[in-house]
Amino acid sequence: MAPRSHISVYKALYKSFGGFAADVVAAIDQAAQDGVDIVSLSITPNRRPPGIATFFNPIDMALLSAVKAGIFVVQAAGNTGPSPKSIASFSPWIFTVGAAAHDRVYSNSLVLGNTITIPGVGLAPGTKDKIPMVSAIHALTDEETNVNDMPVGECQDSSILNQDLVEGNLLICSYSIRFVLGLSTIKQALETAKNLSAAGVVFYKDPFVIGFQLNPxxxxxxxxxISSPNDSKVLLQYYNSSLERDEASKKILKFGAVASISGGIKANYSNSAPKVMYYSARGPDPQDTFLADADILKPNLIAPGNFIWAAWSSIGTDSVEFQGENFAMMSGTSMAAPHVAGLAALVKQKFPSFSPSAIGSALSTTASLYNAQGGPIMAQHTYTNPDSSQSPATPFDMGSGLVNATAALDPGLILDSNFDDFLSFLCGINGSAPVVFNYTSQRCGMSTVNAADLNLPSITIARLNQSRTVQRTVINIAGDESYFVGWSAPYGVSVSVSPTRFLIESGQKQVLNISFNATMNSSLASFGRIGLFGNKGHVANLPLSVIVKISSNSTQS
Structure with missing residues (x-):
């Protein structure tokens, strides 16, 4: 993303035992001492601290200190989607990134003899013709072997399989939970197939492997x-129905199933991206015993995170499948966050005086709202067959939208916040003063601020009781420009913005008053958007997220 940037790497976690929050905090502190501009974290806290508000976990508080030092902090949203409130990075001073698909697809598929095509994954060559298929459990050298023993069908041991049956055929192997745990590997199954002179390998997914993202x-x-358990059933049904057996002994006389592999080495382009991946964690903020629901939009935005080519150490042992490789294709919000870290470096290079919040604003207000075909960005909502359960993405799916590198370098207007603003937010949480002092050595004063009143490039109100007015202050970092304001109101809410037109000179500020009035009660979030449209082409978008909870005997303003 930023080819001329300098990268500092801090080792805090280990494969054998993981690590401790104290190690990560020490790495963050060292990075701050070394004068870095951006911290990229593809890790999240593994638990909430007991007895205190969610925001007061050690890693988030260390990152707040980093923000105070002028460091822009990017964090992966987490791969715990698509459930609501599954976000693992929630603090307003952290820039949280979800994962989206891009247009480049390495599609591989299995074409069965009955003409059914089953999609799958695998950076593998294909076959020219249809070839007979033999399941590992039907090619055992010892007929007394228990075919229900899980490892038997995983093709991990060539010595238990009959080469005469496998040679020249496609070997069918089971992809079970043991592969996810690293107890069995694709690499060993390929070695088995090679030893037996198989023409290729087909893996079907065990129904117990749910929600696991398979990397090519x-x-x-x-x-x-075959990455879908349902598609795996289609394969097995065809295979089993094609077996010819002796009626008396039930022994297999002929393996009648044939198939060809299309191959997945060459990239195809779908032109349907971006879309929010099913595993990308969703907002709003997780429920907190102290705040119920925080008025903060998460994730902040989405970036490419699915099937991402990345440099890989050929001698690395983290994944047996990629040993000896210089590149690997990986998926997850951990792959999306570094995209944004690099783009933030470009913003920081162009605007050296930008605060972390200003960088985040430039990225957020300019994010794209539409896919490559001009339609809405879609979001996947299920583990199985995710493309069949898509709907237009909401701000809780995608934040402000898909990061737009070009637009972020010319945002026109920015919204800014600083350490003191975040401190006032934390001090507004009941009983937080001792915890704030313990972490920051700062004492809470009389000035506190609600999360919805932070000058963020979005507005989230988790409990709109009758009415509420918030303010946002924009700063013009471009030339003099005239803006008009437009908006779409969330369902069940009327919105008004004042002023609706303004001229703002370079370097000047403009305060916007945004009023929300509930028109009906609703327990579900509804969404809208405010757009600031400049006469010189600058556009700033602020997503709105509101849940109406009207109390009959109280008002809020």
């Missing part, structure tokens, strides 16, 4: 991994 794995033999 390099294969030197023709191969494909």
């Amino acid at each position: 794995i390099p294969m030197k033999l023709p191969g494909v991994i």
Whole structure:
């Protein structure tokens, strides 16, 4: 993203035992001492602190100190979607990134003899013709072997399989939970197939492997991994129905199933991106015993995170499948966050005086709201067959939208916040003063601020009781420009913004008063948007998220 940037790497976690929050905090502190501009964290806290508000976990508080030092902090949203409130990065001083698909797809598929095509994954060559298929559990050398023993069908041991049956055929192997745990590997199954002179390998997914994102794995033999349990059933039904057995002994006389592998080495382009991936964690903020629901939009935005090519150490041992490889294709919000870290570096390079919040504002207000075809960005909502359960993405799915590198370098207007604003927010949480002092050595004064009143490039109101007015202050970092304000109101809410037109000179500020009035009660969030449109082409978008909870005997303003 930023080819000329300098990268500092701090080792805080280890594969063998993970690590401790104290190690991560020490790495953050060291980075701040070293004068870095941006911290990229593809990790999240593993638990909430007991007895205090969610925001007061050690890592988030260390990151607040980093923001105080002028560091822009990017964090992966987490791969715990698509459930609501599954976000693992929630503090307003952290820039939280969800994962989206891009247009480049390495599609691989299995074409069965009955003409059914089953999609799969695998960076593997294909086969020219349809080839007979033999399941590992039907090619055992010892007929007394228990075929229900899970490892038997995973093709991890060539010595238990009959080469005469496998040679020249496609070997069918089971992809079970043992692969997820690292107890079995694709690499070993390929070695088994090679030892038996198989023409290729087909992996079907065990129904117990749910919600696990399969990364396309390099294969030197023709191969494909069926990534859906339902599609795996289609394969097995065809295979089993094609077996010819002796009526008396039930022994297999002929393996009648045939298939070809299309191959997945060459990229295709779908032109349907971006879309929010099913595993990308969703907002709003997680429920907190101290705040119920915080008035903060998360994630902040989405970035490419699915099937991302990344440099890989050929001698690395983190994944057996990628040993010997210099690049790997990975998926997750951990791959999306570094995209934004690099783009933030470009923003910081162009605007050296920008605060962390200003950088975040430039990225957020300019984010794209539409896919490559001009339609709405879609969001996947289920683990199985995710493309069949899509709907237009809401701010709780995608934040402000898909990061737009070009627009972020010319935002026109920015919204800014500083350490003192975030401190006032924390001090507004009941009983927080001792915790704030413990972490920051700062004493809470009389000035506190609600989360909805932070000068963020979004507005979230988790409990709109009758009415509420908030303010946002924009700063013009471009030339003199005239703006008009437009908006779409969330369902069940009327919105008004004042002023609706303004001229703002370079370097000047403009305060916007945004009023929300509930028109009906609703327990579900509804969404809208405010757009600031300049006569010189600058556009700033602020997403709105509101839940109406009207109390009959109280008003709020």
